[in-house]
Amino acid sequence: MPESFISDFDALVQARPPAQPLVLFETATVLGGSIAGLLAARVLADHARQVVILERDELPARPGARTSTPQDQQVHTLLPAGRLWLERWLPGFTQETLDAGALLSGSEATATLLDGHRQADAGAGFELLGASRHLIEAAIRAKVLALPNVSVRHGRATGLRYTDGVVSGIDYVAEGTSQMLRTDFAVDAMGRPSRLSDWVAAADFDRPQLTRLESPINYTTAVFARADKAPDLPITCALSLFSPGHANAGVSVAAANAIEDDQWIVMLMGYDEARPGRTADEFRKICAGLPSVFATAASGPLTRDIVTYHQAESRRRDFAHLSHFPARLVAVGDAVASFNPIYGQGMSSAALHASCLSAYLIDETDLSVPAISFFERQQVVVDAAWAISAGGDSERLDAARGTDVPEQVAQQRWALQQIMSATLSDPSVAEAFNSVSYMLRHPASLGDPRLIERALAASN
Ligand SMILES: Cc1cc2nc3c(=O)[nH]c(=O)nc-3n(C[C@H](O)[C@H](O)[C@H](O)COP(=O)(O)OP(=O)(O)OC[C@H]3O[C@@H](n4cnc5c(N)ncnc54)[C@H](O)[C@@H]3O)c2cc1C
The missing domain is CATH 3.50.50.60 (FAD/NAD(P)-binding domain)
Structure with a gap:
């Protein structure tokens, strides 16, 4: 590039x-x-x-x-x-x-969890706004x-x-x-x-x-009253499960954000046939098996009906x-x-x-x-x-279908994997990665050989 x-x-x-x-x-x-x-x-x-x-x-x-x-x-x-x-x-x-009740979460209140492990603190400059789309x-x-x-x-x-x-x-x-x-x-x-x-x-x-690009996703979003405001709980949490187990009922990604009117908005997402959390009981049961912020978020009463969304593909x-x-x-x-x-x-x-x-x-x-x-x-x-x-979705599809990919693509995926693993322990790698995932920098910036060396050093 x-x-x-x-x-x-x-x-x-x-x-x-x-x-x-x-x-x-x-x-x-x-x-x-x-x-x-x-x-x-x-x-x-x-x-x-x-x-x-x-x-x-x-x-x-x-x-x-x-x-x-x-x-x-x-x-x-x-x-x-x-x-x-x-x-x-x-x-x-x-x-x-904010005057209307939205919340701003800095790094101390934002948790990005990869397979349950929290990313290192990437420092200032990455505040996320917790608010409903409405x-x-x-x-x-x-x-x-x-x-x-x-x-x-x-x-x-x-x-x-x-x-x-x-x-x-x-x-x-x-x-x-x-x-x-x-x-x-x-x-x-x-x-x-x-x-x-x-x-x-x-x-x-x-x-x-x-x-x-085929990318069959099934979202389920629930909104709960937010009673627990424990200061040690993040108010914005994104969880990716790369190898979802049976216990998680097909959840690949989940998010819990504190939003206006003292509410939590919580999303469970599954690929393909997985449609997690369609009923309130199932939603709460799944959240109870996820990191504690999800269990806390889903413990209050629902403030509106659970809403689902299916999308079959990405398009450009x-x-x-x-x-x-x-x-x-x-x-x-x-x-x-x-x-x-x-x-x-x-x-x-x-x-x-x-x-x-x-x-x-x-x-x-x-x-x-x-x-x-x-x-x-x-x-x-x-x-x-x-x-x-599309990079993430293609990798998932290739793995599911057992497709052989060109050497260059395999190397890029390997490098990205090293960087993602290193975000768990090295704040500067987390900062470089978040700059890209938060759209502040172009993904080509992750191809910097010094970053990959640093990521490898952090993983060893
Ligand atoms: C499940 C889901 C979750 C998402 N989560 C996020 C997220 O976390 N963060 C994020 O940044 N983005 C997210 N997005 C994406 C986000 O919703 C869109 O990218 C964003 O709304 C911009 O969309 P848009 O304005 O281009 O189109 P839309 O929001 O779809 O709006 C199109 C508008 O055009 C109008 N319209 C259509 N046809 C006509 C017509 N013929 N005449 C007049 N008006 C017309 C419609 O009424 C509508 O108002 C999510 C999307 C989905 C599906």
Whole structure:
């Protein structure tokens, strides 16, 4: 992987809003008003006189569930890369979530457990925000919609209009009536089921190539009242079980986060046929066999029904290698790539895609041609997230199927294994590893031979 990916990624993580942004558009439209759409709208607010977010759901006035984002009932961890971005572009975001009851856990209150063993303290700079997805989204929405030039229109986008190869309008349906919105720039933030590829293909543009990776995950998330606030208990805990035993009823990953309203949100995840914790009794029984924070978290009364989620595969769409694509059209968030969610990358990826959009618009790129330079930047972010999540899933699949892998891949996996083992005892290796898993650094930074030597020394 070229070294430049590391510095390009660093630049996107460090990006800040432009000091003197240039207004490029009269109207910019974002299709989809969830996390990725809201963050894109924040960026566009610097460059358009008005930004319209077209969203098919009625958006709740208070933190709460809605129809088109079923994942919002599941545990959502906001990684440091995403929170840093939010704090820079929507100042005060963290404090407002804390005022609403969210918790910030530093290294002393965060436990990352590999097969039950706790990772070494990686030091400061890796705080995780404990909050429900509902609260995170509501806080972002409130701040973005408070911008004077951003508004939401309720409607379901049904297609695009083009003038001489440039996007010029959005067709949508609102209250049963077909309507059209003129626009000078459009962003697809319609999430995993986005139909943008069909729309552009129907208009004889290139269809982005879709890559799928089998990754059948079964989430079960429960929320419990949090009575026990023992100071020695972590308030954010992620557990990976590489060799789940029968006693754990098929759990491969589990998470327990203290969140607003004095609650614990607890998730159990199994691969393939394993669907752990579908009933309250089973959920509690499994938690009782996991590290003590899980037993404590699951000991209070449930504050809402247990909710399950199944996802069969990770997906990514390649927009960076298209030769015939409409100008003034980009895609962000899950519409471009959605991964195995156990790595918690989705919201932070969306934030880094927004960084790519800002860099693209600041560059004053030629807007009469397809936004390939945007998609190339974004590909660095997608590759980084994919390397982590798809890397893990491919290894699991290869092991299950007994597939022989090329020597180079085997070596990379071996090196990563050494690094992960060393995170249990060596704080500096834990720091390097967390920088990558929290999306603050590109995964290629783990290929540094000095790091691998250090990891080997720590394991011996
Ligand atoms: C089980 C699970 C757990 C997860 N856990 C984490 C986690 O811990 N940390 C993390 O960072 N990420 C996590 N994610 C990922 C995260 O949910 C997404 O990456 C994030 O929400 C960004 O998604 P998005 O905004 O691109 O799409 P979505 O959130 O799916 O939103 C798409 C939006 O587009 C709207 N829309 C769709 N079609 C139309 C249309 N035709 N017209 C108008 N509007 C439309 C929808 O109503 C919706 O509002 C998890 C995902 C899953 C499935």
